Amino acid sequence: MSTSTAPHSAFVDFKEVKSRVGILQVLERYDLLGSLKRAADRLSGPCPLHKGTNPTQFRVSVSRNCFNCFGTCGRGGNVIDFVSLREGISFRDAALLLQEWFMPDKVTNRPVGTALRQTTDASPRPSSQPLQPPPTVADDPDEEGENPPLSFALKALKPDHPYLNERGLTEATIASYGIGYCARGCLRGHVAIPIRNRAGAVTGYIGRWPGEPPSGQGKYKLPKGFRKSLEVFNIDRAVNADASAPLLVVEGVFDCLHLVQLGFPATVAILGSSLSSRQELLIREAAGAGRPVHLLFDADEAGRRGASEAASRLCRSSIVRIIDIGGYHPQPELLERTQVEALLKPF
Ligand SMILES: [Zn+2]
Structure with a gap:
């Protein structure tokens, strides 16, 4: 492929879409607010993306303007990600669709009738008055600070779990990186991969369920408080x-x-x-x-x-x-x- 990024035919300011469109507006657009319980800043309910039934797996933070599924699909992200996943369209097309729905000032150049695609959903179009002003989103708090070195280490990780061979890891790699199956502790039942910072100190683990997880459970688990977005593995x-x-x-x-x-x-x-x-x-x-x-x-x-x-x-x-x-x-x-x-x- 080519060096750097390919130019796009029309500029989309993803940041602007993410800061101007609120997750509540989007959920309302899909008529999903009724299925979600609200407590202060948080909403939770069954995941509309993988059509789950577990009533707490799908969680929304209004102030952070994002969602996460803690179940089968394990998806998460911002308003554009949600529309992209829900509609099965690209990130860019999802941003364009959101502009069309909620940012009429941005689509004046586009003749009416050139909608990207009709959505399959019959719910009403959003009114010109948004449900509530979209929250202002500054930088993602997950991107700030550093994970401190862990105060504990997972003990007795078993290096001979067959899943590690299935994933093609050699004994030397497993030993060198300290990888193994965790029989007890916070990542019980998962294969744990230590994550180290620049200085080589362990700041967290990635827990991977060995194989297909039971329904309703995600493939990955992280120790509480560990923010993987702050780390670069290896x-x-x-x-x-x-x-x-x-x-x-x-x-x-x-x-x-x-x-x-x-x-x-x-x-x-x-x-x-x-x-x-x-x-x-x-x-x-x-x-x-x-x-x-x-x-x-x-x-x-x-x-x-x-x-x-x-x-x-x-x-x-x-x-x-x-x-x-x-x-x-x-x-x-x-x-x-x-x-x-x-x-x-x-x-
Ligand atoms: Zn889901």
Whole structure:
């Protein structure tokens, strides 16, 4: 794929959409407010995205203008993410749709009748008066500060759980990274992967259910209070790798560990598809002067969008390349060494 980000035909200010459109307006637009219980700033109810029945799995924070599903689909995000998931359309199209619904001043250039697509939903269009003024959203609080080093360590993680082999991890990797199955403690029943800060101190764990989780339960679990958006997995090792090699950035820990095993030690994972400002800073520092940054995100809508947004920010300080892995596999975890080499080859 091309260097940096591709220009779009029409500019959409995602930040403006996120700050002007309130999550309550969006939920009302889908006629979902009736199914949610409200307590102060929080709403909870069954998840409308995976059509769950558990009455508390889907949670909304009004002041932070975001939602999270703690059940099967495990999705979460802002108003644009919600519409994108609900409609099955791209992030960008969702933002355009929100503009059309709630920001009439932004769509005056577009002739009436060029709606992106008719929604399948028969609920009424929003009135011109919004339900309530959208909350003003400053920076995401999840992106501020640092996770302190953990005051505890998960004891007796079992390194020989078959799931770790299923994910292709070698014994050496498992031992070196201190990964194992957690039989008790806060991540009981999960495979725990320690997350270390730049200095190598453990600040948290990613808990992965070994296989398909029981219905109603998410694949991942984190220790209470741990904010993964503040961490870049493997940054402590990647900074010590050969500085002439590009810094490879992937989404998940298993993608990262796989590429390290293939012989690319300068690989880090941002533990999701969207780059936080803290992660941006950490990657910038790790790249230093002159080290190119290559983004190998998943070949899906979230990955493409995440890579494009990350590139547009990182390119201010580094040479950034978005590497489209979709010609081989949907995830870096599945790539063979020769495929990675072909993808990283200069033009
Ligand atoms: Zn859900």
